[in-house]
Amino acid sequence: MISMKQIFIIIFLLLTNQTFFSQETVTKNDSVSTKKTWIKEIDSLHPVNGVAVGVIVYQTVNDTLEGEFKVYDEKEILRFKANVFDNKKEGAAYSYNHKGELEEIRSYSNDIAISRIFIDHRGRIYRTANYNFKELKHGEEVSFFKNGNVWIKRIWKDGKLEKETYFYRNGSIKNIYFQDEDEKLIRIENYKRNGKLKEVVKQ
Secondary structure, three states: OOOHHHHHHHHHHHHHHHHHHHHHEOOHHHOEOOEEEEEEEOOOOOOEOOEOOEEEEEEEEOOEEEEEEEEEEOOOOEEEEEEEEOOEEEEEEEEEOOOOOEEEEEEEEOOEEEEEEEEOOOOOEEEEEEEOOOOOEEEEEEEEOOOOOEEEEEEEEOOEEEEEEEEOOOOOEEEEEEEOOOOOEEEEEEEOOOOOEEEEEEO
16 A cells, blocks of 8 residues: 555656656747767868867767767867857867877857966966957957066967066066057067166167
């Protein structure tokens, strides 16, 4: 004989399953949104993220790219991964070298990489750069010494270099180069290692 407790458990499970299935159902056109995972060989004439031989693994919802997008080389090493929404890359994406080591992080917005972080074989950041939606350098581009201090800092505006600053290893400014809208050098400021201004050269 089934006890009341067992009956309540059965009812609870039925209600839970009903709720679960109802969350999968799309009311519009009475269709169901199903996420599918695909594996496709890379066309060697059209490399993907620098990989000419290998496969891409991606997900779709109703024939639209949506979910994870990954690239593997012929040795099955992950070389690139990103998130895709409505056929466009969004958010952080990661690139790996042939050893599977992280070498670059990109930030995507509407399928355009608006920032990039470059990493050496020891896992240290050696350069960062920012871009506008025309894929031109825009904002700061920074290169680093191995000790982590800033080596070069460049300021870009719509793909044109406006200002370039070099640093000593101790972190103090060494030289500053100023350029006009046509990227013509107009002034140089030279500094001593102690941070004091040494000279100003006008072009």
